[in-house]
Amino acid sequence: MNVCSVAATLLLTLVSTAGHAAETAVRIESGGRGLAGILNLPDNEKNPPVVLMLHGFTGQKNEFPIAGGTTGLFAYTAARLADSGIASLRIDFNGSGESDGNWEDTTFSGQVKDAVLAFDYLQALPNVDVSKIGILGYSQGGLVGGHLAALRPEASAVVLWAPVTNPVATYSTIMGVDTVKRAMSGPVETVTTAKLSWGGETKLKGAFFSELPKVTPVGAIGGYPGPLRVIVGLKETVVTPQPAAGQILLDYHEGPDDLITVDSDHDWNAGTTTKTVDEVLLPATIEWFKTNF
Secondary structure (H helix, E strand, O other): OOOOOOEEEEEEEEEEEOOOEEEEEEEEEOOOOOEEEEEEEEOOOOOOOEEEEEOOOOOOOOOOEOOOOOOEHHHHHHHHHHHOOOEEEEEOOOOOOOOOOOHHHOOHHHHHHHHHHHHHHHHOOOOOOOOOEEEEEEOHHHHHHHHHHHHOOOOOEEEEEOOOOOHHHHHHHHHOHHHHHHHHHOOOOOEEEEEOOOOOEEEEEHHHHHOOOOOOHHHHHOOOOOOEEEEEEOOOOOOOOOOHHHHHHHHHOOOOEEEEEEOOOOOOOOOOOOHHHHHHHHHHHHHHHHHHO
């Protein structure tokens, strides 16, 4: 077991009790990263299996609000996992949400480091089954999840939702080809302001862009021998083309795996309804974890 020395402070404040689980805010302090997270432990389950949840680009641990409400996709998913007897930890990457750091300093390698810290934190917890840890990554979190699986091949199962597999192409779609080209060729400390394809803008240093051609989620997944399920939307406009962008992970993965296609966009149609999430995305996700734990 690869357990690093992670100093973790449990904030003993209950932030939610919905009859199915209790959610507790946690801090993972290591190397100055200062990660915030939410640990969800299902009721009446002794040492349950646990899933580490990794959010997407510009996201945070709860992910975006679904169906016009206030509940985030990851918070909703954590509750459904708990209903099935599965614990979860969802984190803010460094520079995102409530974690320490500045967003403009975000890099892929930094997020992979955060994911390793969170995984090792779970391996040291006394109240979960440390032999049954799964990984769930969404979008950029899927890219990070693929790299994490290679670094922690003891993970029991991996589910990647709409994972980024070609970073240069995906972020050129999100922020524009010219913006990405210019930022990739500039100094690593220069801040680039980029307009986002879904509206708004973001600011990132050149270090983020310099890693675009260097991160290889397709190559990384070849280092993970365990069960892999990839779920993609056929109406994607962010991670494209589908289903080819998802299938390529399976082509390089040598363990048990499959690809599930969904009639949805990148956000699983969840901006207006939970139908796709409830009827396809979460059942397929929970089934994969329960089968392989």
